[in-house]
Amino acid sequence: MSAQLIEEELFEATDHLVQLQTMVEEADDKQTADFINDLTAAEIARLLSAFPPKERVALWALITPENRGHVLVASSDNIREQLLSQMGAKAVLRICRTLSSSDMVWILSVVNDTIAEAVTLALDNEQREQVQSVLAYDEDQVGRYMNLDTVTIRADVRLEVIQRYLRISGGLKHGNHDLMVVDIDGVLVGTLNVIDLLNGEQSAQVSEYMNEPQSIFDTASVDELMVYSRAAHLNFVPVVDGEGVLLGQINAEDINELSIERAEATMMNMAGIGENSELFSGIRSGVQNRSTWLGINLITAFLATWVIGQFEEVLAQVVALAILMPVVASMGGIAGSQTLAITVRGLAMGQIVGSNRSWLLNKELWIGLINGLVWALVVALLAHLWFENSAISTVIGAAIWINMAIASIAGVIIPMVLHRMGQDPALSGAVILTTVSDVVGFMSFLGLATVFILQ
Amino acid sequence: MSAQLIEEELFEATDHLVQLQTMVEEADDKQTADFINDLTAAEIARLLSAFPPKERVALWALITPENRGHVLVASSDNIREQLLSQMGAKAVLRICRTLSSSDMVWILSVVNDTIAEAVTLALDNEQREQVQSVLAYDEDQVGRYMNLDTVTIRADVRLEVIQRYLRISGGLKHGNHDLMVVDIDGVLVGTLNVIDLLNGEQSAQVSEYMNEPQSIFDTASVDELMVYSRAAHLNFVPVVDGEGVLLGQINAEDINELSIERAEATMMNMAGIGENSELFSGIRSGVQNRSTWLGINLITAFLATWVIGQFEEVLAQVVALAILMPVVASMGGIAGSQTLAITVRGLAMGQIVGSNRSWLLNKELWIGLINGLVWALVVALLAHLWFENSAISTVIGAAIWINMAIASIAGVIIPMVLHRMGQDPALSGAVILTTVSDVVGFMSFLGLATVFILQ
Numbered sequence: 014m015s016a017q018l019i020e021e022e023l024f025e026a027t028d029h030l031v032q033l034q035t036m037v038e039e040a041d042d043k044q045t046a047d048f049i050n051d052l053t054a055a056e057i058a059r060l061l062s063a064f065p066p067k068e069r070v071a072l073w074a075l076i077t078p079e080n081r082g083h084v085l086v087a088s089s090d091n092i093r094e095q096l097l098s099q100m101g102a103k104a105v106l107r108i109c110r111t112l113s114s115s116d117m118v119w120i121l122s123v124v125n126d127t128i129a130e131a132v133t134l135a136l137d138n139e140q141r142e143q144v145q146s147v148l149a150y151d152e153d154q155v156g157r158y159m160n161l162d163t164v165t166i167r168a169d170v171r172l173e174v175i176q177r178y179l180r181i182s183g184g185l186k187h188g189n190h191d192l193m194v195v196d197i198d199g200v201l202v203g204t205l206n207v208i209d210l211l212n213g214e215q216s217a218q219v220s221e222y223m224n225e226p227q228s229i230f231d232t233a234s235v236d237e238l239m240v241y242s243r244a245a246h247l248n249f250v251p252v253v254d255g256e257g258v259l260l261g262q263i264n265a266e267d268i269n270e271l272s273i274e275r276a277e278a279t280m281m282n283m284a285g286i287g288e289n290s291e292l293f294s295g296i297r298s299g300v301q302n303r304s305t306w307l308g309i310n311l312i313t314a315f316l317a318t319w320v321i322g323q324f325e326e327v328l329a330q331v332v333a334l335a336i337l338m339p340v341v342a343s344m345g346g347i348a349g350s351q352t353l354a355i356t357v358r359g360l361a362m363g364q365i366v367g368s369n370r371s372w373l374l375n376k377e378l379w380i381g382l383i384n385g386l387v388w389a390l391v392v393a394l395l396a397h398l399w400f401e402n403s404a405i406s407t408v409i410g411a412a413i414w415i416n417m418a419i420a421s422i423a424g425v426i427i428p429m430v431l432h433r434m435g436q437d438p439a440l441s442g443a444v445i446l447t448t449v450s451d452v453v454g455f456m457s458f459l460g461l462a463t464v465f466i467l468q
Numbered sequence: 469m470s471a472q473l474i475e476e477e478l479f480e481a482t483d484h485l486v487q488l489q490t491m492v493e494e495a496d497d498k499q500t501a502d503f504i505n506d507l508t509a510a511e512i513a514r515l516l517s518a519f520p521p522k523e524r525v526a527l528w529a530l531i532t533p534e535n536r537g538h539v540l541v542a543s544s545d546n547i548r549e550q551l552l553s554q555m556g557a558k559a560v561l562r563i564c565r566t567l568s569s570s571d572m573v574w575i576l577s578v579v580n581d582t583i584a585e586a587v588t589l590a591l592d593n594e595q596r597e598q599v600q601s602v603l604a605y606d607e608d609q610v611g612r613y614m615n616l617d618t619v620t621i622r623a624d625v626r627l628e629v630i631q632r633y634l635r636i637s638g639g640l641k642h643g644n645h646d647l648m649v650v651d652i653d654g655v656l657v658g659t660l661n662v663i664d665l666l667n668g669e670q671s672a673q674v675s676e677y678m679n680e681p682q683s684i685f686d687t688a689s690v691d692e693l694m695v696y697s698r699a700a701h702l703n704f705v706p707v708v709d710g711e712g713v714l715l716g717q718i719n720a721e722d723i724n725e726l727s728i729e730r731a732e733a734t735m736m737n738m739a740g741i742g743e744n745s746e747l748f749s750g751i752r753s754g755v756q757n758r759s760t761w762l763g764i765n766l767i768t769a770f771l772a773t774w775v776i777g778q779f780e781e782v783l784a785q786v787v788a789l790a791i792l793m794p795v796v797a798s799m800g801g802i803a804g805s806q807t808l809a810i811t812v813r814g815l816a817m818g819q820i821v822g823s824n825r826s827w828l829l830n831k832e833l834w835i836g837l838i839n840g841l842v843w844a845l846v847v848a849l850l851a852h853l854w855f856e857n858s859a860i861s862t863v864i865g866a867a868i869w870i871n872m873a874i875a876s877i878a879g880v881i882i883p884m885v886l887h888r889m890g891q892d893p894a895l896s897g898a899v900i901l902t903t904v905s906d907v908v909g910f911m912s913f914l915g916l917a918t919v920f921i922l923q
Contacts, residue, residue, distance in 0.1 A: 030818070031821060031822045034823050038823070053700070062819060063814075064824065180666070180667055183667055186663070190645055190662070206642060208644075211634055245508070265703070266703070269724045272724070280731065280809060280894075281809050281810070281813065284805045285805060285809075292819055293824065295831075296831055296834045300835050303835065303839060307802055307839060307843055314794060314798040314799065318791050322791045322854075325787050328790050328791070332783050335783050335787075336783070337773055338793075343769040347762055351741040351745075351761065355747050356747065358732055358747070363485070364518040367486045369489065376750075376751055380751055380758065383751070383755050384758060384759065387755075
């Protein structure tokens with residue numbers, strides 16, 4: 014019974030998926046619709062993402078109009094696009110009417126321009142202005158992600174008045190735990206946390222309990238927001254314009270979602286696959302989103318083979334070189350990607366700055382030299398036991414040492430340079446690094462062999 | 469001025485690091501101490517992590533005793549261990565006295581057993597029991613991470629009474645937005661969010677506003693907590709024992725930190741480096757934490773070379789095979805790691821369950837076959853233009869097709885099997901996959917060449 018209970022409680026979420034799979038197989042639409050519409054929007058979105066495209070569209074048809082908007086907002090870009098692609102302006106408008114202006118942006122940014130325009134025109138003035146102001150930001154600007162439903166208060170009001178005001182207006186929504194304190198011009202002067210509102214002396218003024226605002230500009234990049242919020246452990250960030258006027262706020266939930274998405278995107282990018290790739294996408298989109306990287310990889314692979322091709326003569330004479338060749342490239346590749354991974358994380362955390370850069374470079378060079386030497390000796394010994402040829406073992410040892418040292422340094426320098434150029438260090442970093450370790454590895458191994466072994 | 473302002477506001481966090489670097493260089497201890505002790509514990513921890521070990525220890529000496537405990541709790545395991553390693557039982561006890569029982573666990577789990585015992589003995593009975601109960605859990609069990617400072621209330625009390633109680637007791641801390649509703653036996657019956665406490669009718673009872681608890685067992689694994697909280701979009705999770713008695717709670721901040729840590733650990737593991745590796749570690753620990761993976765990689769690399777060695781004869785006859793060989797392994801490697809990355813993410817999100825497994829496998833096989841065919845033709849063409857030998861181009865095309873299709877399937881199956889075995893699919897998945905794509909690649913390419921080209 015206890016094990017049963019554990020299953021039930023712990024995997025309730027997973028269970029929902031299994032339950033839904035069974036219902037879909039049984040094709041009982043009524044029961045499926047009742048089941049799915051009873052869940053939260055976030056959970057429906059997650060369940061939809063775990064079905065193949067065809068089943069997903071069938072399930073979508075069972076979701077009630079009131080739920081649809083929120084489910085779309087909670088879905089990933091790809092799925093949102095897929096589900097919206099089959100709707101006309103009228104259906105999109107009906108969905109938008111159930112959403113706040115900030116949420117509507119998620120819908121309107123993926124439908125085609127004609128529909129977006131038609132829907133925007135049909136909104137009331139206030140909503141239209143809000144939607145247009147958010148859509149005016151770029152996709153990597155903070156303004157695009159801000160929540161417009163801020164609750165603003167004044168610094169000289171008593172806490173008990175604020176409490177009464179909140180109760181009447183119902184202003185504070187779940188997930189929003191901070192009130193924004195603004196002056197008469199709308200300039201943000203502080204924030205008040207609900208815990209202080211609750212625990213504080215009720216006859217005291219807001220100013221006694223408010224915190225200094227740690228805000229961000231609407232035009233800042235999402236990357237900056239991530240480093241900033243992570244560094245200062247912020248769980249919400251007010252968004253202000255150049256004059257300090259409050260425009261909106263980024264809530265804890267958004268920060269967390271963005272952080273996890275970013276960390277996963279880094280992982281996906283380093284593995285050579287687009288960050289928006291869905292597990293349960295169709296075959297066609299699966300083929301497409303992997304092709305870019307396979308194409309780029311082919312170019313770098315042929316660059317490496319071209320290097321090898323330059324040493325045809327020595328390869329033809331000493332077949333052991335062809336056999337051992339992959340070891341040199343592979344050890345350099347691992348040494349480099351280790352350094353790359355740790356540097357990419359350091360950049361995301363805003364740790365690499367100022368005078369610690371040269372310390373880091375120096376440290377990685379030493380690690381590369383020491384590790385390189387150790388593994389060079391091991392490989393040389395193994396090669397010697399295999400081929401019993403001291404020239405070959407010396408050459409492979411030297412090549413491994415050179416390649417691991419250079420790859421280690423490259424693993425620090427490449428992401429730093431890409432970051433400074435405003436590029437994603439994870440995405441192009443991995444491919445550049447592989448190219449470096451392949452080219453350096455083959456060149457040093459076969460080059461040294463040509464000098465010392467070729468007769 | 470505006471640009472200046474942007475710099476100041478946006479990069480305040482990064483600026484702190486630069487400022488601190490300057491102060492350390494100027495060696496003005498008084499000024500440095502004043503500056504650093506004015507920051508939050510989380511920020512001090514972050515700044516410490518961005519200094520090399522020697523400077524870090526020097527900075528640590530400037531941190532006031534009141535700050536030290538909280539800074540250690542906010543630091544990563546490695547840094548906590550480094551800083552604590554030079555302290556005696558007395559110093560550790562002084563630090564523990566500034567912390568709650570749940571936080572103390574972070575200290576006591578990294579000091580040596582003698583010190584941990586001495587400190588535990590010196591605590592008062594209640595704290596000792598709490599600390600011991602938490603330390604009794606494994607490091608991957610939820611109980612180890614729970615916060616014991618829950619605020620418990622009864623369902624039949626009026627909201628206004630709760631508010632008064634909170635004000636007097638000061639019970640609700642920042643970052644904790646939910647009250648636990650328990651019955652007379654301590655069994656969790658619901659939770660009350662502060663927003664509902666604020667907005668609700670004050671003369672109504674808690675039961676009218678409380679939510680059904682979505683709790684987790686103390687013995688559940690952290691992995692289960694992650695899938696569960698992510699799937700249901702929970703931002704706090706009450707922890708209960710087998711009888712449903714409330715033991716503690718996991719707060720939003722902990723969930724987020726664990727999620728980001730997990731996502732980053734996946735990225736690091738796939739790149740072949742331990743998840744606890746610090747960017748600013750010393751050279752020795754840098755060498756150590758990379759060695760394991762380099763050693764494992766060496767074994768798999770030699771396995772691949774052994775495969776190549778079996779085809780010495782054909783390699784000696786046709787040098788073009790040695791030149792083109794890396795392309796086959798590399799294309800298979802990318803195809804496989806793309807599938808691996810997307811499957812690992814799906815597993816972390818609890819998406820892969822029940823009947824969608826076979827759909828997924830089928831889809832990936834098709835993607836591998838289609839992509840494999842496309843790139844096989846491209847490579848065959850390029851090889852033909854280079855070597856003008858149709859046997860070679862046919863053989864490499866066939867080998868690429870075989871390797872990419874098998875690697876794609878392996879990219880789904882390997883992480884699924886590892887996950888079911890309770891292993892981390894990211895960590896060993898990448899190395900197993902590389903082995904598969906190397907071995908299959910070399911074997912199919914050189915094997916086909918032996919059959920069709922060897923004279």
